[in-house]
Amino acid sequence: MLDTEPLAAQAWGEAAAGLGVGFDDALAMRMVGCNFVDCSALVRRHYGADYPVEALLGRWHAAYDAIVEREGYALKPGLLELLDWLEAAGIPKAVATSTRRARAETKLQQKLLLPRFSALVGGDEIARGKPAPDIFLEAAARIGMPPSACLVLEDSEPGVRGALAAGTMAIMVPDLKPPPPALRAMLTLVLPNLHAVHAHLAALPV
Structure with missing residues (x-):
């Protein structure tokens, strides 16, 4: 919904530069859609035990907030029309x-989006992050719907895998990283933007 993936990737680079260490852009792409616990594990596996992971995570928050303050972030094109x-x-x-829930609430409230949703599940509210199905199962439960009746719109590979594991339908709207062939084969539909999602849903028979 919010066009924040490029800002998050930029923040990883700035946080690493502030510590005087390198950071692989390809690793940042692998972290898209992951919660902070899983991001930490990915960094440790990639760089080893001597890499300053905790310091990096702390600096990431400061770098990200500074980027948002400086540059702001936009809504994904077509979001408001789709919500309407x-x-x-x-x-x-x-x-x-x-x-994390508190940070997500702040972001959504800043764009006047929070009241438009019946439920919000943050990454710190579930035991396992994407690609585990936990967050989607919890979201479905909070709106009182079986997962099989839910459609998930996702822009990341971990998110798509989690949605499918939860038993929901899923449409991928890729952002920085297109779906690899194996993931593409699992999906019914990949659409370029939320305008296309709106058009697709509106054309379905009632």
């Missing part, structure tokens, strides 16, 4: 994000 259509159709909506 879903609300007119009486379809409940939930947010299932790897971001």
